[in-house]
Amino acid sequence: MIRAEALTKFYEHKCVVRDLSFSIQEREIVGFLGLNGAGKTTTLRMLAGLLMPSSGRIEIDGHDLLEKPLEMRWRIGFLPERPPLYEDMSVRGFLAFSAQLRGMDDTKAARRVGEVLETTALSEYADAPISTLSHGFRQRVGIAQAIVHDPALVILDEPINGLDPAQIVEMRKLIRSLRERHTVLLSSHNLTEISASCDRLLVIKDGNLVDEGTEATLSAKHGGARRAVMVTLIGNRKAIEGKLTQSALITGFEVRADNDGVVDVRIDITEPKPESLARELIEAGFGLRRLEPVTSELESTFLRLTGAKS
Amino acid sequence: MTEATMSRPGAARGLGLIVKRELGVYFRSRSGYIIASLVLLVTGLLFNVDAVGSSSKYSADVLADFFKDASGVMMFGAAFLSMRLIAEERQSGTLPLLLGSSLTEGEIILAKFLSAWVFLVVMITISVYMPLLIFVRGKVSIGHIFSGYLGLYLLGAAVTAIGTFGSAIAKSQVVAVIIGGAITVVLLLVWMLARVVDGSLGDVFGQLALWDKHFTPFMRGTIALPDILYYLSITAFFLVLARNSLESRRWSS
Numbered sequence: 133m134i135r136a137e138a139l140t141k142f143y144e145h146k147c148v149v150r151d152l153s154f155s156i157q158e159r160e161i162v163g164f165l166g167l168n169g170a171g172k173t174t175t176l177r178m179l180a181g182l183l184m185p186s187s188g189r190i191e192i193d194g195h196d197l198l199e200k201p202l203e204m205r206w207r208i209g210f211l212p213e214r215p216p217l218y219e220d221m222s223v224r225g226f227l228a229f230s231a232q233l234r235g236m237d238d239t240k241a242a243r244r245v246g247e248v249l250e251t252t253a254l255s256e257y258a259d260a261p262i263s264t265l266s267h268g269f270r271q272r273v274g275i276a277q278a279i280v281h282d283p284a285l286v287i288l289d290e291p292i293n294g295l296d297p298a299q300i301v302e303m304r305k306l307i308r309s310l311r312e313r314h315t316v317l318l319s320s321h322n323l324t325e326i327s328a329s330c331d332r333l334l335v336i337k338d339g340n341l342v343d344e345g346t347e348a349t350l351s352a353k354h355g356g357a358r359r360a361v362m363v364t365l366i367g368n369r370k371a372i373e374g375k376l377t378q379s380a381l382i383t384g385f386e387v388r389a390d391n392d393g394v395v396d397v398r399i400d401i402t403e404p405k406p407e408s409l410a411r412e413l414i415e416a417g418f419g420l421r422r423l424e425p426v427t428s429e430l431e432s433t434f435l436r437l438t439g440a441k442s
Numbered sequence: 443m444t445e446a447t448m449s450r451p452g453a454a455r456g457l458g459l460i461v462k463r464e465l466g467v468y469f470r471s472r473s474g475y476i477i478a479s480l481v482l483l484v485t486g487l488l489f490n491v492d493a494v495g496s497s498s499k500y501s502a503d504v505l506a507d508f509f510k511d512a513s514g515v516m517m518f519g520a521a522f523l524s525m526r527l528i529a530e531e532r533q534s535g536t537l538p539l540l541l542g543s544s545l546t547e548g549e550i551i552l553a554k555f556l557s558a559w560v561f562l563v564v565m566i567t568i569s570v571y572m573p574l575l576i577f578v579r580g581k582v583s584i585g586h587i588f589s590g591y592l593g594l595y596l597l598g599a600a601v602t603a604i605g606t607f608g609s610a611i612a613k614s615q616v617v618a619v620i621i622g623g624a625i626t627v628v629l630l631l632v633w634m635l636a637r638v639v640d641g642s643l644g645d646v647f648g649q650l651a652l653w654d655k656h657f658t659p660f661m662r663g664t665i666a667l668p669d670i671l672y673y674l675s676i677t678a679f680f681l682v683l684a685r686n687s688l689e690s691r692r693w694s695s
Contacts, residue, residue, distance in 0.1 A: 143694065182541050184692045205544050216539040220467065232459055233543040277539065 133158055134179070134285055134315055139188035141174050141339075148174045149339040152188070158284075159311050163330035164319035167438050171339035172319045173213065176289050179317065180210035193284055206234045209283040209314070213290045215274025219263035223254055223273055226262060227280050234281035244280055252276045252306060268299035275306060279314060286310055288318040292325055304329050323434055337438045351433045360426045361406050362388075365395045366419030372397065375416045381409050398426065456545040457553040464557030468523070478565045481519040485512050489572045501580025502663070505573055509590035509661035512569060513653065516594055517601045517626060520562055524605025525619035527554040528688065529612045537691075547688040551681055555606045562598045566591065586663035593660020596673035600652065601626055603680035610684040626652065629676075652676070 134156040141149040149171040156162050166172045177183040179190060181201050190197040197204045218226055224245055231241035249255045252272045257265060262273060271291060278286050291307065292300050300322070307329045310316050320326040326333065327347045335342045335350070343350060365372050369390045376385045382399055389396040401409055410423055468474035488511035493504050528551075531537040540550050573587045601622075608622030609615070629652035636648035648655055649672070656669045 180538075180542060182538055182692065202544055202546065205542055208542070210538060210542050212535065212538050214535040216536040218463075218536060219534075220470065229459065229463060230539065233456065233539070233545070235544045 133191075133193065134317070135189075135191040136175075136179065137189040137191070139175065139178060139190065140186050141171070141178060141183070142186045147339060149178070149185070152336070152339065152341050154334055154341055154344060156285075156315055156317060158315055160332065161307065161311055161316040161318070161330045163326040163333045164317060164336065165323070165326060165333050165434055165438075166319075166336035170336045170438070172336055173289055174339075175336070176210075176287050176317070176319060177212075179285070180208055180287050181205050182210070206281050207284045209278035209281065209286045211274045211278040211286075211288045211291060213293060215270055216277070217262050217270060217273055220261065222259050222261055223265075223276075224249070224258040226273065227276055230277040231280045236281055241280075244282060248276045248280045251279070251309065253302070267294055268296070268302075271295060271299075271303065272306070275310075279310065282313065284315060286314040286316045288316065290320055291318055292320055292322055300325060335434065335437045342437045347433070350437070354433050354436050359403075359406075360398060360400050361409070362422065362424050362426050363397050363399055363409075363413070363420070364422035365397065365413060366393060366421060367395065367417070368393065369395050372418060375413070375418070379409070379412060381412060394421070453545070453549050456543070456549055457556065460540070460545075460550065460553035461557045461560070464527075464554060465560060468557065468561040473526075474523075474561065477519055477522050478561075478568075481515050481565055482569060484515045485569050486572065488512075488515065493572075501576050501582045502586065504580065505576050505582045505586055505590065506661045506663075508572055508576070509593065509657075512566070512590075513594060513597055513657055513661070516562070516566055516598055517630075519565060520558070520598050520601035521605050521619055521622050521626060523558045523562055524555075524602045524622060525609055525615045527558055527606050528609040528684070529615045529618040530609075533614060541688075541691070548681075548685045551606060551610065551685045551688060554609075555603055555681055555684075558606070559599050559602045562602060563595055566594050566598060583663065589660050589663045589665050592665060593657050593669075596660075596670060596677075597653070597657055600673045600676040600680075603677040603684070604629075607680040607684040607687070610687040625680075630654075 136155070137153050139149055139152040140147065152171070152175060164172050164176065174183065178185050179197075181197055181204065184198070192204060192207050195204055195207070218229070221229065227245045227248060228241050231244055232238065236244060249258050252275055254269065254272055254276060257269060262270065265273065271294075275288065275291065278288065288307070292303050295303055304325065307316060307318065318326070318329065332344065332346055333350060334344045343353070345353065369387065372395055373387065376382055376397065376399065381401055381403060383402055384400040386398045387395060388398055399409065403409070406423060406425065410420055414420055489508050492511055493507035499507075528537070531540060541547075543550075545553075570587070570591070573582070573590065576582050577584070577587060604625050605618070605622035608620075608625065609618040612618035612621055629650065632647050633651035633654035636644045636651065638644075639647055656672045659666050659669055
């Protein structure tokens with residue numbers, strides 16, 4: 133079990149993380165959500181032992197990280213936002229080096245490297261120089277170095293950054309598979325992805341934990357989602373505005389463009405499903421060319437919790 | 443994984459891992475060979491032009507001049523070899539791998555320093571054919587050659603440690619070599635202050651100088667404990683500073 137108690141971090145006089153407390157159960161995958169500058173990376177770096185907190189306590193499996201940092205480091209695997217890779221080395225050589233650097237003897241390291249190459253689907257590229265790998269495979273090597281010494285806690289800072297959709301799907305599978313041996317804490321800007329990969333979310337704002345829970349519990353707790361759709365209608369702008377003003381399904385709207393009767397409108401709706409709105413608009417005599425959601429439930433909850441503007 | 447199967451690696455093993463990797467980088471990289479080639483080429487040229495020269499000299503003077511020239515060229519080599527040690531890790535984003543390992547900052551710095559210094563020692567030692575030519579054709583003792591090389595190794599260690607410190611505090615390799623070079627030049631030129639400042643302060647400046655009082659005995663074939671201790675102290679001092687700089691990163695952003 134991972135426990136952070138009253139973590140606080142000052143950079144000179146600026147408080148970046150304030151009194152942050154949370155716990156993570158064994159083999160749980162937890163997502164760290166927050167806007168840029170919310171204190172996510174600082175918190176992850178403190179948990180990884182790379183940054184000392186100004187005050188507070190970090191406990192991993194009952195051991196205090198700050199009291200015995202050297203002895204605790206092998207319990208932690210960390211993938212920073214930019215994977216730490218020696219590009220001149222082969223994947224296998226680099227992973228063996230990483231394992232030995234964390235205290236594994238040569239025999240165990242060789243065996244574990246084989247396992248990790250399988251887990252991360254890198255066996256085919258085991259002897260390739262890292263410099264020849266694509267971004268997606270480098271990211272995999274980054275995860276491989278974070279788990280090669282078999283740590284209790286794996287910390288991944290933005291693991292899906294810069295990946296294409298196919299690579300994201302693969303990465304999601306890989307992250308989910310890590311739970312067999314590790315507790316995972318990850319941060320991501322991709323809300324859909326973090327929701328799909330994680331059992332639970334920690335939402336952080338200005339260095340404070342705003343709330344935690346599953347996507348469903350967070351959405352329910354914070355008064356449901358604020359839903360919005362982008363609609364392209366064919367018709368007179370004034371007539372469209374008049375209809376939208378009267379509709380009971382709509383809490384607000386904003387005309388984004390009007391190109392000779394082709395009107396783009398962003399509409400905040402009250403119902404979870406926008407079909408009723410579509411029906412109402414068509415029955416009012418407007419042509420409906422497009423209707424698509426612009427915010428997911430998680431995004432709405434996230435925006436509300438962090439106080440960000442959509 | 444159980445606690446029994448994992449432990450903090452012995453300092454020697456951890457040091458060995460990093461030294462082995464770093465030496466591999468020097469011996470595989472183009473920059474390592476370029477620096478070594480230039481140092482040996484310039485040393486060889488100076489040996490012919492300055493040390494041997496066209497006028498008649500005693501063999502011992504030729505050898506002393508060789509060590510003088512070699513020390514100057516070697517200091518450039520040491521500064522350029524050490525600039526990458528930490529700054530490159532920072533630039534390429536690999537520093538978290540080392541800082542997240544089971545090694546202390548001091549061990550990381552020592553390993554980095556040793557790798558550059560060992561490469562430097564190999565590089566300097568290759569030049570031994572020049573003193574051996576003097577030995578074969580003139581009248582110099584093996585002890586004089588040994589003394590000169592010991593001086594080169596010690597001076598090289600000091601300049602490499604200064605470069606390691608520069609690399610630890612700089613964000614880029616260029617800045618690192620500028621910082622390391624500037625500190626080295628100041629320590630080289632401090633003997634000038636010794637000549638214009640009277641009294642004990644002048645003596646302090648004289649004793650601080652990196653080359654003047656401490657290297658000259660080595661190049662003339664004299665090994666003195668205070669000179670050895672001076673170079674070891676300078677080396678240790680800048681390695682401790684480099685370690686402190688790396689440690690301070692755990693407290694700052």
